Amino acid sequence: xxxxxxxxxxxxxxxxxxxxxxxxxxxxxxxxxxxxxxxxxxxxxxxxxxxxxxxxxxxxxxxxxxxxxxxxxxxxxxxxxxxxxxxxxxxxxxxxxxxxxxxxxxxxxxxxxxxxxxxxxxxxxxxxxxxxxxxxxxxxxxxxxxxxxxxxxxxxxxxxxxxxxxxxxxxxxxxxxxxxxxxxxxxxxxxxxxxxxxxxxxxxxxxxxxxxxxxxxxxxxxxxxxxxxxxxxxxxxxxxxxxxxxxxxxxxxxxxxxxxxxxxxxxxxxxxxxxxxxxxxxxxxxxxxxxxxxxxxxxxxxxxxxxxxxxxxxxxxxxxxxxxxx
Amino acid sequence: xxxxxxxxxxxxxxxxxxxxxxxxxxxxxxxxxxxxxxxxxxxxxxxxxxxxxxxxxxxxxxxxxxxxxxxxxxxxxxxxxxxxxxxxxxxxxxxxxxxx
Numbered sequence: 001x002x003x004x005x006x007x008x009x010x011x012x013x014x015x016x017x018x019x020x021x022x023x024x025x026x027x028x029x030x031x032x033x034x035x036x037x038x039x040x041x042x043x044x045x046x047x048x049x050x051x052x053x054x055x056x057x058x059x060x061x062x063x064x065x066x067x068x069x070x071x072x073x074x075x076x077x078x079x080x081x082x083x084x085x086x087x088x089x090x091x092x093x094x095x096x097x098x099x100x101x102x103x104x105x106x107x108x109x110x111x112x113x114x115x116x117x118x119x120x121x122x123x124x125x126x127x128x129x130x131x132x133x134x135x136x137x138x139x140x141x142x143x144x145x146x147x148x149x150x151x152x153x154x155x156x157x158x159x160x161x162x163x164x165x166x167x168x169x170x171x172x173x174x175x176x177x178x179x180x181x182x183x184x185x186x187x188x189x190x191x192x193x194x195x196x197x198x199x200x201x202x203x204x205x206x207x208x209x210x211x212x213x214x215x216x217x218x219x220x221x222x223x224x225x226x227x228x229x230x231x232x233x234x235x236x237x238x239x240x241x242x243x244x245x246x247x248x249x250x251x252x253x254x255x256x257x258x259x260x261x262x263x264x265x266x267x268x269x270x271x272x273x274x275x276x277x278x279x280x281x282x283x284x285x286x287x288x289x290x291x292x293x294x295x296x297x298x299x300x301x302x303x304x305x306x307x308x309x310x311x312x313x314x315x316x317x318x319x320x321x322x323x324x325x326x
Numbered sequence: 327x328x329x330x331x332x333x334x335x336x337x338x339x340x341x342x343x344x345x346x347x348x349x350x351x352x353x354x355x356x357x358x359x360x361x362x363x364x365x366x367x368x369x370x371x372x373x374x375x376x377x378x379x380x381x382x383x384x385x386x387x388x389x390x391x392x393x394x395x396x397x398x399x400x401x402x403x404x405x406x407x408x409x410x411x412x413x414x415x416x417x418x419x420x421x422x423x424x425x426x
Contacts, residue, residue: 061402065380068371070361075369077361077382083402090400097367098384101398 063090071124076151077101078122078132091122091132091151104151107132109143125169125196133163146199155199159192170221172196173258177217177228179210186210189217191260204260226256338370340389351389355381369395 061081069076075094080087089109092101124130130151133144144157161178168175173193180187188206208228220227255263338357339350352370358380361369366388373381382395 058401061400063380063397063400065358065371065382065397067359068361068369068382069359070363070367070369073363073367075361075363075367077369077371077398079380079400081400081402088402090398092398094363094369097363097386098369098382098395103398103400 067121069122069124069130071130072126074124074127076104076122076124076130093151105147105153106151107143107145107154109145121166123167123169123174125172125174129196131157131167131174133157133167146194148197148199157194157199157201159201160190160203160205161187164189164217165219168219168221168226169196170226171224175219175221175226175256176201177219181210191256193258193260207260208262228256228262338389349389351385352383352392 061083063079063081065077065079067078069078073095075098077092077094079090081090082088089106091104091106093104094101121134122130122132128148128150130147131145132147132154144159144163145154146157147154159176159178161180164177164179172195174196175191175193178190178192188210189208190203190205191207192201192203194201217228257263338352338360352372355372358371358373360371363369367386368384368389370383370385370392371380372383373379380397382397383392384395385392
């Protein structure tokens with residue numbers, strides 16, 4: 001339906017239009033306060049109640065989902081959303097493969113962004129025992145929490161230094177590598193572990209030197225083994241997979257014992273992507289075009305796959321090759 | 327199963343022969359993380375970079391087929407003062423002002 005000017009009729013009624021505008025502004029203000037650049041204002045199904053001197057409004061918040069994780073037949077979903085105190089966390093658990101979710105408790109922080117960490121921020125070892133964490137880097141404060149009751153309650157985990165890599169869980173224990181930097185030097189890496197059923201961490205201090213600030217650390221777990229990868233953070237912009245020598249020196253791959261002792265792993269298999277027989281190589285058999293090697297664990301119990309490193313093309317982000325332990 | 331990242335853009339690739347070959351699943355989607363409930367039931371979070379909405383995918387057969395997952399809703403309670411409402415509604419009478 002259009003008015004005499006050819007515009008929609010609503011523009012012929014300024015008061016009604018202004019009312020709508022005011023309501024839209026109210027909704028925008030109610031959803032304000034987010035610290036996430038990608039967050040949108042809260043919207044949908046707003047229901048206002050008369051409360052003096054203020055009005056409480058309920059809305060379905062726009063949640064920025066941060067990560068998912070799984071263990072022992074369960075899945076968890078972590079997100080944050082704008083709320084009256086700025087940003088609030090939400091954790092959901094699914095016991096039926098993602099068909100439905102129930103909300104569980106959250107750690108007493110407003111954000112768990114994986115700043116400085118390539119991934120992580122939520123990890124469960126089983127249905128009850130799990131971890132939520134974030135890192136502000138070597139000079140900042142970490143947020144690191146443990147739950148032993150499926151997320152109903154959370155306790156703070158106190159470690160010396162910042163998390164250098166996402167924590168991992170192997171054989172009923174959680175493992176973490178931390179470090180501290182105070183310009184211009186960084187301290188050595190510490191190695192900490194705790195039974196997943198307790199918040200009882202033991203730390204091996206200075207188990208490995210920090211050689212450079214840009215050093216990249218990855219932890220991975222498979223079965224009862226924990227693996228540590230140290231690689232220099234040499235990024236060769238524009239390099240491709242066939243370029244050699246464009247990225248910094250070799251890295252180290254070690255198998256960690258529970259007490260933090262490193263056993264260097266020297267025998268690896270080089271797996272050209274989608275090509276023939278693998279060849280034996282050390283790290284790096286070829287320089288990584290993009291940052292460093294990363295670590296991924298197979299959850300499959302079938303041997304021989306136990307650990308994979310992968311290098312990636314810097315521009316296309318496609319993988320160049322993998323190296324796996326023998 | 328292989329999932330790793332170097333530039334915050336993730337790929338999910340599956341191997342069933344001990345790493346000799348890999349098959350991409352959910353190709354060309356910006357993936358952020360994956361959760362493994364069992365060997366065959368996974369949940370993958372995609373999107374949400376550059377302000378995009380998050381997308382959840384689930385598989386119950388080890389990545390052979392995928393379904394969208396409806397993300398759970400979060401109900402947030404926000405308090406707005408009467409002064410704020412008055413400022414907002416000063417020029418035009420709000421439909422709800424009579425409730426205050």
